[in-house]
Amino acid sequence: MTDSAIIMRAVNKFYGDFHALVDIDLTVGRGERIVICGPSGSGKSTLIRTINQLEEIRSGTILVDGVELTAGGDNVAKVRQDVGMVFQSFNLFPHMTVLENCTLAPMKTRKIPRAEAEATARHYLERVKIPEQAEKYPAQLSGGQQQRVAIARALCMKPRIMLFDEPTSALDPEMVKEVLDTMIDLAQEGMTMICVTHEMEFARAVADRVIFMDKGLIVEENAPEAFFNSPKNERLKNFLGQLA
Amino acid sequence: MIREFSSADILFIVTAARWTLILSAIAFFGGAIGGLLIALSRSSHSVLLRRLAAWFIQVFQGTPLLMQLFLVYFGLSVVGLPIDPLLAAAVALTLHASAYLGEIWRGAIEAVPSGQTEAAKALSLSYRDRMQHVILPQAMRVATAPTVGFLVQLIKGTSLASIIGFTELTRAGQIVNNATFKPFLVFGTVAILYFALCWPLSLLARHMETRMRRAITR
Numbered sequence: 001m002t003d004s005a006i007i008m009r010a011v012n013k014f015y016g017d018f019h020a021l022v023d024i025d026l027t028v029g030r031g032e033r034i035v036i037c038g039p040s041g042s043g044k045s046t047l048i049r050t051i052n053q054l055e056e057i058r059s060g061t062i063l064v065d066g067v068e069l070t071a072g073g074d075n076v077a078k079v080r081q082d083v084g085m086v087f088q089s090f091n092l093f094p095h096m097t098v099l100e101n102c103t104l105a106p107m108k109t110r111k112i113p114r115a116e117a118e119a120t121a122r123h124y125l126e127r128v129k130i131p132e133q134a135e136k137y138p139a140q141l142s143g144g145q146q147q148r149v150a151i152a153r154a155l156c157m158k159p160r161i162m163l164f165d166e167p168t169s170a171l172d173p174e175m176v177k178e179v180l181d182t183m184i185d186l187a188q189e190g191m192t193m194i195c196v197t198h199e200m201e202f203a204r205a206v207a208d209r210v211i212f213m214d215k216g217l218i219v220e221e222n223a224p225e226a227f228f229n230s231p232k233n234e235r236l237k238n239f240l241g242q243l244a
Numbered sequence: 245m246i247r248e249f250s251s252a253d254i255l256f257i258v259t260a261a262r263w264t265l266i267l268s269a270i271a272f273f274g275g276a277i278g279g280l281l282i283a284l285s286r287s288s289h290s291v292l293l294r295r296l297a298a299w300f301i302q303v304f305q306g307t308p309l310l311m312q313l314f315l316v317y318f319g320l321s322v323v324g325l326p327i328d329p330l331l332a333a334a335v336a337l338t339l340h341a342s343a344y345l346g347e348i349w350r351g352a353i354e355a356v357p358s359g360q361t362e363a364a365k366a367l368s369l370s371y372r373d374r375m376q377h378v379i380l381p382q383a384m385r386v387a388t389a390p391t392v393g394f395l396v397q398l399i400k401g402t403s404l405a406s407i408i409g410f411t412e413l414t415r416a417g418q419i420v421n422n423a424t425f426k427p428f429l430v431f432g433t434v435a436i437l438y439f440a441l442c443w444p445l446s447l448l449a450r451h452m453e454t455r456m457r458r459a460i461t462r
C-alpha cells in the first residue's frame with residue numbers, strides 16, 4: 001500500500017499510429033488537487049480517461065489506490081467504483097429522473113437498497129444545491145444544473161478520487177460559477193481531484209499543483225504561484241499569454 | 245366439381261388467418277431474441293462475434309426468403325427431423341426476422357451517444373447493467389417505429405409459407421380458389437384480411453415515428 005492515490009509510470013497511449021500519451025509519469029497524493037491545462041488535442045482528456053480505463057494504455061503501469069489497473073481480474077471495476085468522473089457534456093441518462101440517475105450505480109454495483117440509495121442521492125443533491133429537482137428529467141434542467149447533477153451522481157458512489165474533464169466548457173458563462181463553486185466545496189472537503197480546465201481562477205484557488213500538457217507530454221508542473229508567475233517552458237508562456 | 249364461394253369458405257379463410265398470426269408471432273418473438281443477440285454481437289468488442297453476426301445478417305438479407313424456407317424445409321429431413329411445414333416456416337422466418345431485427349437494433353444501439361456508455365462505465369456499471377438500464381432503453385425509442393414496420397413486412401412474408409404447404413391465409417385462399425374458381429373474390433378476401441392485420445400496425449408505426457421526431461427536436 002502506498003500513500004499515493006494515483007501512480008502513473010511510463011504510460012504510453014496510442015490511437016492507431018498516433019502517439020497520444022508519451023511516457024507519462026504522474027503521482028497524485030491523497031487529498032491532492034491537480035489542475036491539468038494545455039492546448040486542445042494535447043492529450044488532457046486521454047490522460048484522465050486512462051485512470052478509469054475509458055482508454056486502454058499500450059504500456060506502463062497505473063495504480064489507483066494501490067490497485068493495478070492493467071493487472072486484469074475485476075481491478076477495473078474496483079477502480080471505477082473508487083473514481084468518479086464528470087464530463088464536459090454531462091452525459092446524464094436522459095430517460096431517467098435526476099434521482100434515478102443518482103441511484104442507479106449505487107444500487108447496481110454497490111448493491112445498496114433503494115431507500116438508502118435515495119437518501120444518499122437526496123443528500124448529495126442538497127449539497128450541489130438542487131434538492132428540488134430530484135423528480136425532473138435532465139432535459140428539464142439548465143446546463144449548470146445538469147452538471148451539478150452529474151457531480152452528485154458521481155458522489156453517490158462515494159468515490160475517493162474525482163476526475164473532471166472540462167466540466168464548465170459546455171456551459172453558458174453565467175452558469176460556470178455555480179459549477180466551480182460546487183467543485184471548490186468538494187476540494188475543501190479533502191477530495192482527491194484531477195481537473196482538466198482552463199479556469200485559471202479555479203486553479204489558483206484550489207490547485208496544489210498545475211500541470212501543462214502539450215503533444216501528449218507533461219511539459220511543466222508546479223504549484224500555482226510558480227506555474228503562473230514564472231513559467232519556464234516557451235510553449236507554456238505562449239499558452240498563458242493566450243489565456244490572459 | 246366447381247362449387248359456389250360460400251360463407252363456409254369465408255369462415256375457412258378467416259380461421260386460416262389464425263395461422264398467419266401464430267406464425268408471425270412465433271417468428272417475431274423468436275426473431276426478437278435472435279435479433280437482440282445479433283445486435284449485441286454486432287456492437288460488441290469481440291471481433292469474432294462481430295464478424296459472425298455480420299455474416300449472419302448478410303446471408304439472410306442477401307438471399308430470398310423463399311430460398312431460406314426451402315432450405316430449412318428440406319434441411320429438416322437432412323438433420324433427421326420430420327418434414328413439418330409449420331416447424332420449417334417457424335424456423336426460417338425466425339432466422340429471417342433475427343437478421344433484420346438484429347440490423348435495425350444494431351443501428352439503434354449505435355445511435356445512442358458514446359458518452360452514455362462512458363458515463364455508465366465510469367460509474368462501474370457492468371456490461372449487463374449498462375445495456376439493460378442505460379443503452380437499450382434509449383435504443384428502444386429509436387427502434388420501435390422501424391420494428392413495427394418490420395413486423396408488417398413479416399406478416400406479409402408469412403404468405404410464402406403457403407409454398408411449402410403450410411395452410412395459413414394465402415394457402416387457404418388457394419385451396420378455396422381451386423374448389424370455387426373465383427380468384428378475384430377469393431384473393432380479394434385474402435388481401436382484405438392481410439390489410440386488416442397490417443394497416444393498424446402501419447398506422448401505429450407512423451404514429452410512433454412522428455412522436456419520435458417530436459421527442460428528438462424537443
Ligand SMILES: Nc1ncnc2c1ncn2[C@@H]1O[C@H](COP(=O)(O)OP(=O)(O)O)[C@@H](O)[C@H]1O
Nearest residue numbers: 015018020038039040041042043044045046047
Ligand atoms: N478515439 C480517438 N481516436 C483517435 N484519435 C483520438 C481519439 N481520441 C482522441 N484522439 C486524438 O488524441 C489527441 C488527444 O486528444 P484529447 O486527449 O482529447 O485532447 P485534449 O483533451 O487535450 O483536447 C488528439 O489529437 C485527438 O485527435
Ligand SMILES: [Mg+2]
Nearest residue numbers: 044045046166
Ligand atoms: Mg479534452
